[in-house]
Amino acid sequence: MKCEIEFMAVGEAAKAGDAIIVRYGEPDAFGLMLVDGGHASTGDRIVSHLRRNFTSRVVLEHVVLTHSDGDHASGLRTVLREIPVRNLWLHVPWLLAEQSRHLFLDKRFSQEGLQNKLMAEYGIVAEILDLAAAAGCKLHYPFAGERIGPFTVLSPSFEAYRYLLPQFDRTPAADQAAIEQAGMWIGKRTVLDRMLEAARAKVQSWTEERWDLERLRDGGLTSASNESSVVLYGSFEKGPVLLTGDAGIRGLTWAANAADALGLPLQSFSFVQIPHHGSRRNVGPTILDRLLGPKRPQGSAPRFSAYVSAPADDADHPRRIVLNAFKRRGGKIIATQGVDRCHNAGFPGRAGYGPSEELPFFTTVEEYT
Template sequence: MKCEIEFLPVGDASKAGDAIVIRYGEPYDYKLMLVDGGHAKTGEQIVAHLRRFFGPSPVLEHVVLTHADGDHASGLRTVFEQIPVRNLWMHALWLHAEEASPLFANKTTTIESLTRRIKGEYDIVSGVYDLAAEQGCAIRPAFAGSDIGPFRVLSPDLWTYLHLLPQFDKTPDPDQPAIERQGLWIGKSSPATRLFESVKASLQSWTTETWDRERLRDGGITSASNESSVVLYGSFDGGPVLLTGDAGNRGLGWAAEAAVRMGLPLQGFQMVQVPHHGSRRNSGPTMLNRILGPIQPQHGPTRFSAYVSAPADDSKHPRNIVLNAFTRRGGYVIATQGVSKVHWGGFPARPGYSAAGQVPFFDRVEEYT
């Protein structure tokens, strides 16, 4: 089976996001799939793209919402208003309120109240859910082991998701000791913390890096919502592909463990998605070695393609230090940065598309702080 994966350009300045159109099957017998919908205005771009290349009345066999962040969910509202969708795969946060209730700090809150609050705080996601239901679309939970067309969900599993949910920024306060006992404490980021990180990023300092001296570190921490991202593994002609959403080191670790349990090989990918728009908090050397393989000799042949969704003029994404890490391990790194980029995966190239250039190896990278 062939698999064409197109990363549409999403956002500008610091407004990164994801919208990935997938065609799988054969050139004259294929199905369409969409992973994430970017920002609100991305929805119209997705609809126009589908109609331009796949006929005036395209049908999406599957839509996957990897996690609850607005830069992945917002555009899906327009998609469901204008394009027929057969299956929606997502995490409907409020539907897990009862199962997760022991992991919230307030033990007196009713399930009904907790459900209403979570649904209200995540109105974009609940709006997508409601539109899908109105359309008659099948709505399914996207947890480890689920098969979505030719893809297998590696992460998260339901148990892990229930422990992450109270740690999302917009859910009620978590029961920290109960979550810590399971080794799944990540914590919430406060507005003050987010402001501090933003200011720190604006004061970014730089350093040099060589092929033999990697400055990317292990231990980067991203949000619980990011770690809940659906990680997808697909097996196709030419080798497997890995779509990571905004998963960080924890989520990628859970995905790697699941792949081993399921008998799905790592380190032989034809294409991988660079997590979270190339953020340095989402990738570390140890995890990259496990998933992609060890650092290769400099100037050696590329072993896989690595795609990163990032706006054209975002000073924080993608990070040079992350792109270098993928290049070292044999990646042919490609960044959207305002332009649609396609992994053809056996399908013929479309007229008007040209070969994507490789991101260079950078000798000047961000100081890891």
């Protein structure tokens, strides 16, 4: 099976997002899949792009929302209004809340009370569901082991999601002790945490890095919502594809465990999405070695394409320290940075897309602060 993966340019300044169009099958018989919809303004661009390239009668076989953050969900409202969608895959926090109710700190919540609270916090997801129901779209939960066209969901499992849900930034307080007892505590970022991150970004300092001196560290932490991102493993004739959303080290580790259990080979990808716009909190040397393989000698030819979605004028993403880590392990690094990018693996070439410029290895990278 052939594939074509288009990364739409999403966001400006520090407002990154994701919108990925996948074509799969054969030139005369293919399906279309959309993974995430970017910001609200991205929806119109997706609709125009689909109609221009696949006719006004275009149909999306599958739409996947990797997680409920606005920079991934907002544009899907326009897509669902304008384009027929057969299957919608997403996690719905309030419909899955009953299985997590005992993991919230306030034990007085009834099932209905908790569901109403969560529905109020995730208004964009509620709109998406209403639009999908009105259009007769089939709803599915993308948990580990599910098949979505040529893709297999690797993460999250249902068990992982029910522990993550109380730890989302917009859900009521979690019962930390109960979640820690299960070894699933990630923690919520407070307003102070976010303020400190923003302050550190403004005073970013730089340090030297060499091919044989990797400064990326293990132990990075991202939000529980990011860790709930749907991780997809695609099986194609020119090699497997890995789409990661905003997953962090936990989510990627769960994905690697699932791939092993399902007999899906790692370290042989033809295409990999660099998670969370190239954030250094989402990856580390150990998980990259497991997913991509060990570091290669300097000067080795690239083994796979590694795409990252980041605005052209975002000073903080993608992190050079992360791009270097993917390059050491055989990645040809391509960034959107204000330009739509297309990875073609078997389909005829498309007008408007030429070879994408590969980012270099950087000899100065961000210092940890």
